[in-house]
Amino acid sequence: MTVSTQTVSTIQFPYKRTLGPVMGRFFSELTARRIVGIRSGERVIVPPMEYDPETGNELAHDFVEVGPAGTVRSWTWVAEPIESHPLDRPFAFVLVRLDGADTDLVHVLDAGSEDAVHTGMRVAPRWRDEPVGRIDDIVCFVPGEHADSPEGEPGEAQDVTTMEYFSKITYTDVLSPTLVRYANNLRAGRLTGQRCPQCNRVFLGRGYCSVDAILLGPELDEVLPDRGVVSNYTIITPTPYPGQKETEPFARASVVLEGDEMVIAQQQILDIPVSEIRVGMRVRAEWMPDAERDAAEITSKGWGTVAGFIKGWRHTGEPDEPAEQYMNRVF
Amino acid sequence: MTARQNAGETRETAVRQDSDIAIVATAQLPAVRRQELTETEMLLMVVDEALDKVGLKRSDIGFSCQGSCDYISGGTFSFVPNLDAMGAWPPIHESHVEMDGAWAMYEAWVRLKHGDIDIAVAMGSGKSSTGDPAAMYPLELDPYYLAPLGLDPVSLAALQARQLIESGKTTERELAEIAARSRRDAAGNPNQQVRGAEQDVDKLLAEGYLRNPLRKSDLPPISDGACAVVLVRGPRAAELTERPAWITGLDHRSEVHNPALRDLTDSASTRIAGQRAGGVAGVEVAELMAPFTAQEVILRQSLGLAEDVVINPSGGALTGNPLMATGLVRIAAAADQILINGRSRTLGHATSGPALQQNLVCVLEGDTGAEGDPAAKGDNR
Ligand SMILES: [Zn+2]
Numbered sequence: 001m002t003v004s005t006q007t008v009s010t011i012q013f014p015y016k017r018t019l020g021p022v023m024g025r026f027f028s029e030l031t032a033r034r035i036v037g038i039r040s041g042e043r044v045i046v047p048p049m050e051y052d053p054e055t056g057n058e059l060a061h062d063f064v065e066v067g068p069a070g071t072v073r074s075w076t077w078v079a080e081p082i083e084s085h086p087l088d089r090p091f092a093f094v095l096v097r098l099d100g101a102d103t104d105l106v107h108v109l110d111a112g113s114e115d116a117v118h119t120g121m122r123v124a125p126r127w128r129d130e131p132v133g134r135i136d137d138i139v140c141f142v143p144g145e146h147a148d149s150p151e152g153e154p155g156e157a158q159d160v161t162t163m164e165y166f167s168k169i170t171y172t173d174v175l176s177p178t179l180v181r182y183a184n185n186l187r188a189g190r191l192t193g194q195r196c197p198q199c200n201r202v203f204l205g206r207g208y209c210s211v212d213a214i215l216l217g218p219e220l221d222e223v224l225p226d227r228g229v230v231s232n233y234t235i236i237t238p239t240p241y242p243g244q245k246e247t248e249p250f251a252r253a254s255v256v257l258e259g260d261e262m263v264i265a266q267q268q269i270l271d272i273p274v275s276e277i278r279v280g281m282r283v284r285a286e287w288m289p290d291a292e293r294d295a296a297e298i299t300s301k302g303w304g305t306v307a308g309f310i311k312g313w314r315h316t317g318e319p320d321e322p323a324e325q326y327m328n329r330v331f
Numbered sequence: 332m333t334a335r336q337n338a339g340e341t342r343e344t345a346v347r348q349d350s351d352i353a354i355v356a357t358a359q360l361p362a363v364r365r366q367e368l369t370e371t372e373m374l375l376m377v378v379d380e381a382l383d384k385v386g387l388k389r390s391d392i393g394f395s396c397q398g399s400c401d402y403i404s405g406g407t408f409s410f411v412p413n414l415d416a417m418g419a420w421p422p423i424h425e426s427h428v429e430m431d432g433a434w435a436m437y438e439a440w441v442r443l444k445h446g447d448i449d450i451a452v453a454m455g456s457g458k459s460s461t462g463d464p465a466a467m468y469p470l471e472l473d474p475y476y477l478a479p480l481g482l483d484p485v486s487l488a489a490l491q492a493r494q495l496i497e498s499g500k501t502t503e504r505e506l507a508e509i510a511a512r513s514r515r516d517a518a519g520n521p522n523q524q525v526r527g528a529e530q531d532v533d534k535l536l537a538e539g540y541l542r543n544p545l546r547k548s549d550l551p552p553i554s555d556g557a558c559a560v561v562l563v564r565g566p567r568a569a570e571l572t573e574r575p576a577w578i579t580g581l582d583h584r585s586e587v588h589n590p591a592l593r594d595l596t597d598s599a600s601t602r603i604a605g606q607r608a609g610g611v612a613g614v615e616v617a618e619l620m621a622p623f624t625a626q627e628v629i630l631r632q633s634l635g636l637a638e639d640v641v642i643n644p645s646g647g648a649l650t651g652n653p654l655m656a657t658g659l660v661r662i663a664a665a666a667d668q669i670l671i672n673g674r675s676r677t678l679g680h681a682t683s684g685p686a687l688q689q690n691l692v693c694v695l696e697g698d699t700g701a702e703g704d705p706a707a708k709g710d711n712r
Contacts (some may be wrong), residue, residue: 009405015474023475045592047476053587074497074595076489076542084466084481093486095494095591104591106477106490114543119497135479165479167470171405171461176369206412208375213389213418215375300369301406 205304393448556653
């Protein structure tokens with residue numbers, strides 16, 4: 001049985017950003033269905049900046065209402081929108097010169113078809129039903145002179161000081177040939193690495209010597225013992241944050257493989273209280289059951305891991321090694 | 332006046348100093364859609380190759396600098412394992428920029444200017460295959476006004492191209508001609524990714540728009556790759572290679588981030604960087620980082636390149652675009668025109684940020700005696 005050579009992972013960041021007095025004013029005005037720019041010398045800049053883009057000098061907070069209609073200055077047609085686009089039907093990205101502005105605003109235009117879009121056409125905003133003070137309070141622009149607004153008059157402008165933004169990226173990591181061999185060996189319950197012919201150190205899960213900067217090929221593969229000695233550890237008292245699964249103090253230890261210098265970091269020591277973990281303790285790998293072994297944690301970034309294959313390490317009961325022998329092998 | 336006549340004028344003033352810095356060797360991996368090697372392994376290979384060309388070892392290197400981007404690779408601190416490509420024990424002097432390797436080269440050049448070391452290595456590496464650039468790149472934009480709109484790089488390039496066309500500075504036909512020329516050149520360069528593609532201008536123009544007014548042929552491929560260059564200061568450069576590519580000017584400039592606040596049909600930062608790097612008089616070959624066809628027109632016009640300057644004989648970013656290495660590849664290709672092809676004055680350009688926001692220009696010269704004859708190495712120093 002071979003492992004999948006591909007790992008798909010998604011990272012997500014829920015941002016909350018402060019806006020300051022200039023952008024804050026712009027987004028506050030949006031909640032009352034008004035668009036403002038800022039005066040910079042002879043020009044009106046929309047959306048407003050804190051500084052003159054030409055000189056970098058700070059601008060006085062001299063806001064000017066513009067639009068809501070404007071003229072398309074450039075456009076392109078998106079026939080097949082993707083998830084990160086603001087509309088889920090074909091639309092145009094546009095540069096709009098709002099009436100009274102001297103710069104262009106980037107936004108989207110809902111025009112139905114590509115044929116309906118041209119430079120110089122007049123457009124106006126379609127307002128979101130319940131504004132929150134974001135650039136997409138303008139859902140999109142639509143052809144014509146008149147804004148497309150929800151029923152009724154807008155309320156007073158809200159005081160918008162922060163903006164939430166949910167960022168998400170999906171990566172597909174494909175394992176290198178070295179890592180495919182490494183993961184397949186782990187699947188079979190074998191810890192393997194390559195021994196550098198120059199310095200005699202052994203490296204697992206990377207395919208090169210980090211000291212001598214030379215590639216280490218499959219001919220240098222060797223099976224390593226799944227026994228070792230704890231060379232360092234830390235006890236962590238968990239604080240709650242998204243993704244944190246631990247609730248009680250837990251330990252993470254570095255294990256030096258028997259007879260070598262290779263350190264496997266961030267390991268769990270199983271079945272003893274964290275207070276009894278010590279440097280010099282002899283341990284043996286506890287492998288995951290065959291059916292649960294999973295290469296999802298092995299990526300082409302970093303220096304190799306045993307996560308997904310070795311659950312943790314168990315004290316062998318043998319006498320400890322002298323701790324001072326491990327002082328230079330902490331990580 | 333032709334480029335060659337101009338070149339004659341510049342050469343008279345070209346006297347090499349001990350403080351001058353040259354590129355003596357370059358190496359790159361072919362740009363491919365998906366590279367199975369890790370970034371560290373890619374860097375090991377290009378550093379090995381570049382050093383081997385001039386008989387240097389890693390222990391000879393006084394400073395190294397990498398350019399890469401965690402956003403692209405999808406790994407935090409990926410420059411830390413990447414450092415293994417230089418062998419960081421015993422400890423070494425090194426640095427990293429979260430930018431194209433061309434900016435890593437800029438830092439290495441500044442470091443060599445200190446005068447206490449003679450040899451530096453600059454690298455760039457990236458694997459765009461791990462993510463979807465259309466979804467990822469909006470995140471490098473202004474987080475307040477632009478990122479929530481998901482403005483992807485191809486759409487932004489299309490907004491720029493339309494303004495260029497409608498202002499009369501280019502035509503769709505000229506863009507198709509740039510695509511066709513780049514593909515013809517790429518066919519002869521094994522390092523490029525887009526090699527057997529259509530090269531007939533009329534057939535390209537008959538293809539539909541991907542983002543009106545841009546067709547697929549106006550866009551770069553998604554690429555993985557890596558590049559390294561070896562920089563040497565003073566007399567050692569001429570000891571290591573027959574004809575060093577002397578860096579006679581290197582400058583980079585940045586403009587306001589929001590592309591809607593700029594004139595997208597011009598590149599003021601490129602123009603200033605080009606002037607500060609010594610100008611384009613006498614430049615015979617220019618390698619311009621123009622991942623979109625219209626950007627080549629903007630760069631050429633902003634630099635004021637003459638009609639007879641050869642543009643992107645490598646095939647350019649349009650046929651191979653390993654982000655974070657693409658710019659350094661352009662400079663390496665401009666240097667190889669001197670190191671290998673005997674040219675006298677060449678220009679390498681790199682860009683970063685949305686719609687040509689930041690631009691770096693590197694002007695390179697080879698030692699030449701009488702018009703057209705490469706001098707005996709180092710004699711005019
Ligand atoms: Zn070694």
